[in-house]
Amino acid sequence: MTTAARAEDICASPPPQLVTMSGAINRALRDAMTADPDVVVFGEDVGTLGGVFRVTDGISRDFGQDRCFDTPLAEAGIVGFAVGMAMAGFRPVIEMQFDAFAYPAFEQIASHVAKMRNRTAGRINLPIVIRIPFAGGIGGVEHHCDSSEAYYAHTPGLKVVTPATVEDSYSLLREAINDPDPVVFMEPKRLYWSKGSIESVLAATKFASFGRAAVRREGTDVTLVAYGPSVEVALQAALAAEESGWSVEVVDLRTLVPLDDETMVASVRKTGRCVVVQEAQGFAGVGAEIAARVQERAFHSLHAPVLRVAGLDIPYPPPKLEHLHLPDVERVLDAIARLQWDDDTDTRFLPSDSKGGAT
Amino acid sequence: MPTPLEAASLTTDTSTALAQTASTDRSFARGLMPASMPVQFLDDLGHRVQVFNDDYPEPSSQQLVAAYRAMVIGRRFDIQATALAKQGRLAVYPPSRGQEACQIGSMLALSPDDWAFPTYRDSMALVTRGLDPVEILAVPHGTAHCGYDPRASRTAPQCTPLATQLVHAVGFASGEKRKGRPTVAMAFVGDGGTSEGDFHEALNFAAVFKAPVVFLVQNNKYAISVPISRQSVAPSLGYKGIGYGIASEQVDGNDAMAVLAVLNKAVAHARSGQGPVLVEAHTYRLDAHTNADDATRYRDSAEVEDWLRRDPIPRLEAWLRHKGLIDDAFVALVAHQGEAFAADVRERMAINLAVDPMSLFDNVFATPTPQLLEQRAMLEAELEAEEASR
Ligand SMILES: Cc1ncc(C[n+]2csc(CCOP(=O)(O)OP(=O)(O)O)c2C)c(N)n1
Ligand SMILES: [Mg+2]
Numbered sequence: 001m002t003t004a005a006r007a008e009d010i011c012a013s014p015p016p017q018l019v020t021m022s023g024a025i026n027r028a029l030r031d032a033m034t035a036d037p038d039v040v041v042f043g044e045d046v047g048t049l050g051g052v053f054r055v056t057d058g059i060s061r062d063f064g065q066d067r068c069f070d071t072p073l074a075e076a077g078i079v080g081f082a083v084g085m086a087m088a089g090f091r092p093v094i095e096m097q098f099d100a101f102a103y104p105a106f107e108q109i110a111s112h113v114a115k116m117r118n119r120t121a122g123r124i125n126l127p128i129v130i131r132i133p134f135a136g137g138i139g140g141v142e143h144h145c146d147s148s149e150a151y152y153a154h155t156p157g158l159k160v161v162t163p164a165t166v167e168d169s170y171s172l173l174r175e176a177i178n179d180p181d182p183v184v185f186m187e188p189k190r191l192y193w194s195k196g197s198i199e200s201v202l203a204a205t206k207f208a209s210f211g212r213a214a215v216r217r218e219g220t221d222v223t224l225v226a227y228g229p230s231v232e233v234a235l236q237a238a239l240a241a242e243e244s245g246w247s248v249e250v251v252d253l254r255t256l257v258p259l260d261d262e263t264m265v266a267s268v269r270k271t272g273r274c275v276v277v278q279e280a281q282g283f284a285g286v287g288a289e290i291a292a293r294v295q296e297r298a299f300h301s302l303h304a305p306v307l308r309v310a311g312l313d314i315p316y317p318p319p320k321l322e323h324l325h326l327p328d329v330e331r332v333l334d335a336i337a338r339l340q341w342d343d344d345t346d347t348r349f350l351p352s353d354s355k356g357g358a359t
Numbered sequence: 360m361p362t363p364l365e366a367a368s369l370t371t372d373t374s375t376a377l378a379q380t381a382s383t384d385r386s387f388a389r390g391l392m393p394a395s396m397p398v399q400f401l402d403d404l405g406h407r408v409q410v411f412n413d414d415y416p417e418p419s420s421q422q423l424v425a426a427y428r429a430m431v432i433g434r435r436f437d438i439q440a441t442a443l444a445k446q447g448r449l450a451v452y453p454p455s456r457g458q459e460a461c462q463i464g465s466m467l468a469l470s471p472d473d474w475a476f477p478t479y480r481d482s483m484a485l486v487t488r489g490l491d492p493v494e495i496l497a498v499p500h501g502t503a504h505c506g507y508d509p510r511a512s513r514t515a516p517q518c519t520p521l522a523t524q525l526v527h528a529v530g531f532a533s534g535e536k537r538k539g540r541p542t543v544a545m546a547f548v549g550d551g552g553t554s555e556g557d558f559h560e561a562l563n564f565a566a567v568f569k570a571p572v573v574f575l576v577q578n579n580k581y582a583i584s585v586p587i588s589r590q591s592v593a594p595s596l597g598y599k600g601i602g603y604g605i606a607s608e609q610v611d612g613n614d615a616m617a618v619l620a621v622l623n624k625a626v627a628h629a630r631s632g633q634g635p636v637l638v639e640a641h642t643y644r645l646d647a648h649t650n651a652d653d654a655t656r657y658r659d660s661a662e663v664e665d666w667l668r669r670d671p672i673p674r675l676e677a678w679l680r681h682k683g684l685i686d687d688a689f690v691a692l693v694a695h696q697g698e699a700f701a702a703d704v705r706e707r708m709a710i711n712l713a714v715d716p717m718s719l720f721d722n723v724f725a726t727p728t729p730q731l732l733e734q735r736a737m738l739e740a741e742l743e744a745e746e747a748s749r
Binding site for chain 1: 450451497498499500501502503504519520521523551552554555556557582583584585589590591651652656657714716718719720723728730731734738741
């Protein structure tokens with residue numbers, strides 16, 4: 001084939017087909033089920049209805065009730081049942097309908113799912129994927145918008161994954177289903193309707209590997225580290241920061257456990273400044289872990305302390321107030337502005353009597 | 360003519376006056392066993408029948424008339440809230456149209472000092488209790504997590520995490536008993552919620568502590584899309600009480616007379632210190648789960664049509680007319696009261712009340728942590744800067 005013919009081919013090929021994130025996850029489930037007869041999908045309303053977000057749309061019809069089915073309404077039951085199914089040789093992919101409705105299953109997750117391999121000296125592993133639509137930004141009422149990733153990330157034995165792009169939602173889910181260990185797969189529900197192409201990952205033979213962050217945007221002055229729903233916020237902030245003359249790099253962690261120290265630290269070594277962006281309430285959150293690790297590993301490259309932009313330390317507020325809770329571009333820009341660009345000391349945390357001129 | 364709010368409180372007043380008179384504290388004739396068919400007083404056409412109802416005194420005429428009025432107003436409220444959700448004035452609304460007999464019966468069986476532990480779907484019941492409908496709608500309106508004062512209204516916040524509030528009801532009722540107060544707790548749950556572990560723990564705790572709780576299971580046949588057949592293969596959800604040692608019953612949940620008769624007795628039984636009661640009410644969710652749900656994906660319209668024939672309102676109306684307890688004029692008056700009630704809700708929901716941004720930091724703790732105060736100051740500065748740049 002000549003080079004000319006090839007170029008023609010490319011020009012003639014139709015633009016990549018766009019799918020939504022919920023569509024991409026649906027496709028990943030189908031492809032995994034086709035590839036492995038032991039993959040089963042179950043949970044609340046995932047059968048006939050196709051899930052409240054339509055993520056499992058048509059799967060029960062196309063693969064049969066044996067492969068994709070509704071359970072009685074009990075999250076502890078769903079997870080415990082999955083543990084047993086996995087012990088019998090299946091690879092359950094289960095859905096918790098919303099973030100806060102996974103809490104009844106917490107004992108099963110923390111005491112059994114996370115620990116089975118360890119307790120049995122490696123004799124029993126649990127290849128379970130727990131899919132959880134999480135976080136807010138959709139005007140949802142209480143219990144429908146929690147950012148619960150830190151509970152899982154804090155539990156040894158659980159891998160925790162948060163896709164931020166349509167392509168990753170497909171690729172990371174395929175990888176999660178293939179993983180020999182339990183994976184909590186956290187789907188940012190406000191991104192379900194976002195669109196992207198999955199054609200290149202469909203053609204690929206390997207899926208996105210865990211523990212590999214992605215640099216979503218290159219920059220030289222400051223690194224924004226984000227994951228899940230906050231990646232989009234970080235990218236928007238990076239764009240806005242350009243106007244103020246800051247060149248911002250954005251690192252999307254993709255998997256919180258395992259965490260890619262290397263990529264984020266390499267980025268911070270290059271830029272010398274770092275802001276962590278997370279939607280979850282900040283206190284004792286994943287962002288704290290990231291900030292600590294960055295300063296442990298890149299201290300001598302840092303021109304300013306690592307700052308965090310996070311949700312407020314309050315129960316997720318009612319819809320009319322959620323915009324004040326969620327980290328936005330303005331708050332990220334404020335944090336970037338505080339990164340000691342002019343070599344003045346950041347006085348924010350000094351006692352008020354030692355602040356020059358402050359009364 | 361009463362104003363809408365008077366109409367609402369009228370229904371509550373009537374209920375409270377009648378709760379005690381119509382009931383009995385005899386224990387149940389069948390012991391723990393529910394009837395083998397749902398208890399029924401009125402058939403689908405409103406004819407008086409005898410279906411396992413011998414154990415239950417017929418509710419008084421006054422209580423039945425009050426129930427009719429409350430059902431009409433309740434349904435009108437529910438339809439109004441559904442419309443507000445469709446217009447985008449509410450983020451979401453879980454309707455209870457079709458479940459009026461349960462919604463109203465549960466509240467008319469209670470005394471004003473009793474407590475209710477409702478779910479997200481029981482808004483109509485709260486309207487019947489006399490709560491301000493606009494306060495009830497604060498959650499779906501997106502302005503608060505609970506718009507009413509639970510203590511003043513003796514109504515726990517409407518609960519979304521399924522079945523979790525049942526255990527609270529049991530603890531509360533036990534606490535009241537220890538304090539020497541004759542309070543009964545009415546604990547609401549759906550058919551789907553009975554599959555949650557908390558439902559079973561609540562039943563067992565209630566039985567062991569002989570807590571004055573009435574568990575009302577509104578079996579509306581669906582948990583979102585999942586039919587009851589996927590939830591349980593027990594002959595009746597009512598049977599779930601027996602294993603825990605709880606007196607149990609099943610009732611036609613679209614027969615207001617039967618619901619009232621059974622709940623009057625259940626409340627009296629609990630109040631008299633004989634322990635908890637579990638009642639399964641067979642009813643039907645005529646609308647989708649919420650305005651965000653598409654029920655055509657999982658059930659056909661013939662099924663809905665079939666349940667429309669068992670509508671609780673015309674059924675009771677037919678009986679009351681037959682007995683000469685209500686007439687055209689009364690029916691018209693109540694319909695008018697329903698319209699006025701809905702109009703009042705519409706008008707007051709049209710006003711966009713500002714929600715104080717600083718309230719975000721209130722009531723996380725009695726005293727805010729230093730970190731919260733810091734975040735409060737940050738938001739305050741942000742809002743000031745925003746104001747200044749206008
Ligand atoms: C613990 C928990 N899991 C899941 C949900 C999501 N959810 C909300 S309503 C509902 C169905 C409940 O059905 P049912 O108990 O029959 O009550 P109904 O809605 O029919 O009144 C589900 C699954 C929830 N609210 N809480
Ligand atoms: Mg139901």
